[in-house]
Amino acid sequence: MSAEMSLATVHARVRGSSFYAGMRVLPLAEREAMYAIYAFCREVDDIADNEEGTREERAAALETWRADINSLYAGGEPGQAALVAEAVRHFGLERADFHEVINGMAMDVAGDIRWPPAAELDLYCDRVASAVGRLSVKVFGMEDAPGKALAHHLGRALQLTNILRDIDEDAAIGRVYLPAEGLAAAGIEPATPAQVIADPRIDGVARGLARQAQAHFVEARAILAGRPRGHLIAAQLMAAAYSRLLGEMIKAGWVPPRRRLKVSKPRLLLTVLWLLVAR
Template sequence: MNPDNTPAALQSQVSGSSFYAGMRVLPKAEREAMYAVYGFCRIVDDIADDEEGDRADRAKALDKWRADIDSLYAGGNPGRAALVAEAVRRFGLDKADFHAVIDGMATDTADFVRYPSFEELDLYCDRVASAVGRLSVKIFGMDDAEGVTLAHHLGRALQFTNILRDIDEDAAIGRVYLAREHLAAAGVDMSSPESVARSPHIDAACRDLAKLAEQHYLAAEAILKRKPKGHLIAPKLMAAVYHKILGRMQAVGWAPPRERIKVNKAALIFTVGKLWLFR
């Protein structure tokens, strides 16, 4: 195994993230599988976000990952997909979900994402977020029906929150993930990513997306409150932490200039403890 892909190395890669707090409470096998899935997502995301790299080369790198995933599932040499081989074997992860994640990253690689239709945005979020959720809920041991529904809602909620939090960072690299329907309805100037980010009308467009994120959080939290089968501390933590981030953004609004909302580490630790005690 590649020394960068050992459980210890993968744990080191994620130890500084809010993701880590939710994963460390899982049993060993589930924890290491989640580190592997996170490692895969991190690698393909880095390929997509390599703004200095040649687009054709980045596309080829993602195609190689597709081929390695296919080879893994066909019983051949998995190449770099050896990273997730044990997780696939132990938890029956679906090849289609790995492909979906790669397809989402290919969207960022092929062109700058700017003003997608809401339908395009929703598909993108399914690929880069809900597909990761579908892989995760299998590792958590959830039943398929509730697991897939939770992944659908929580994936959208988290990704919409990230989009609303990263407006300035995305605009700086030529990307705008806000839906064109919301921007047009708010009267936002879409002549450039910079014009969107600095528009005095952007708050209304953001609040349209925030309403949808709220609906997805509420749907996800309703599932979690029913206490379905599985290790649920991790999705409960992500829902609790990021729903609060959304609430803080809603309170201050999105009118420029904006200050990026960060995760409060003390609150994160408190939330982990609370979820552990009352699980």
């Protein structure tokens, strides 16, 4: 990637994702900032998932991003971080939140995450999802306390839903994000990712994680129902779409063989229209 990603390239990275429909309803400055944050997340996520690069090469690439973020905040040459420079300037985004996203990706690079302790899984969710939420709520114009609370709960809800959706895909690259405590309670002694995800008792483990995600969705919806200040239609859309996806997965269950469910784009667009009319 070039040192400065063009606006057209940012749009190309975002277009076609479920995220795109949600962000198109924002005012221009907020929309472009969210596209830049999303593109940054995709860039560092691609580094973490690059199976062709060695762990050392991927770790170095992440550290280059960290150095560029630091240079941006110090007023120096931003390098790749030019991608988010305008968003940082306009919305006062925190450097620590960019660092936390990088730290989350570094957890995947350091060693494929397999059946982590629940506390480690929560830290991972905070870094790769809630930190993104903390960046986002600043763009949305939320006040500090409700913004951080929404980022905490909605970020975890979305990430846990993604984990439950991507069990087979993650196992194919050597990762199992289901918590060690859940596997132990189900009587599963983990040896390999393939062995774990083939065990029908995984359904109970997944349902336990789904209950956690549901609880976070409840908290996120309560915050949004309080009508805090900010452009919140995008957050409302993501909460509605992904809680529906979680509900569909709960109905289908996680006993193998599983069918990967995904957010329906036509339904997502209908949800956007409904939210626009209802607000």
